[in-house]
Amino acid sequence: MLTDLLQDVSLFRILHQIDRDLAELCRQARCPYCQHSLHYAPYLRKPRGGPEKIPEEYLWRFSLCCGREGCRRRVLPPSCMFMGRRVYWHAVILIVMTLRQARANGIGANRLMEMFSIPRKTIVRWISYFREEFTASREWLQLRGLVDATVDSGNLPGSLVEHFLSYYSSAAGGLVACLKFFATGQAR
Numbered sequence: 001m002l003t004d005l006l007q008d009v010s011l012f013r014i015l016h017q018i019d020r021d022l023a024e025l026c027r028q029a030r031c032p033y034c035q036h037s038l039h040y041a042p043y044l045r046k047p048r049g050g051p052e053k054i055p056e057e058y059l060w061r062f063s064l065c066c067g068r069e070g071c072r073r074r075v076l077p078p079s080c081m082f083m084g085r086r087v088y089w090h091a092v093i094l095i096v097m098t099l100r101q102a103r104a105n106g107i108g109a110n111r112l113m114e115m116f117s118i119p120r121k122t123i124v125r126w127i128s129y130f131r132e133e134f135t136a137s138r139e140w141l142q143l144r145g146l147v148d149a150t151v152d153s154g155n156l157p158g159s160l161v162e163h164f165l166s167y168y169s170s171a172a173g174g175l176v177a178c179l180k181f182f183a184t185g186q187a188r
């Protein structure tokens with residue numbers, strides 16, 4: 001079940017490992033501005049909605065910093081765990097939205113608010129973000145061409161999550177693949 005995954009520390013362990021690999025690839029690619037070497041400069045986030053007993057190391061957002069005096073720019077590697085500056089885990093946002101947008105029995109915002117203890121206005125904000133901003137974003141235009149044409153652009157991100165779930169025998173496998181797709185644009 002999708003809802004159970006949010007209490008599953010092993011899901012977050014997998015996502016953390018993927019993020020670590022993505023950050024390391026980014027570090028090896030060196031500074032995009034001056035080609036100097038990058039070093040790790042992670043920062044602590046405390047995203048909401050995940051397992052209560054999550055190891056503290058998973059709360060750190062991988063981030064890189066150029067080591068050259070005069071550059072010192074920050075480089076933010078792609079992430080499966082974090083969705084920009086939002087205060088909930090990316091997995092939480094995808095799951096809540098997928099339950100909301102389910103074709104047969106979509107769950108109303110009030111019920112989702114009770115199930116996940118997320119303020120109604122936050123859920124409403126996610127709905128409008130995906131409906132208005134994300135659908136028209138360059139990010140989605142790029143991702144759009146990489147997945148099946150049957151993914152309904154009017155029902156994002158639920159339609160995309162369902163698409164990935166249909167390829168995997170476990171909900172965790174499908175969700176991880178979908179989060180990875182958002183982070184890297186790799187459909188498989």
Ligand SMILES: [Zn+2]
Pocket residue numbers: 031032033034035036066067068071072073
């Ligand atoms: Zn640099």
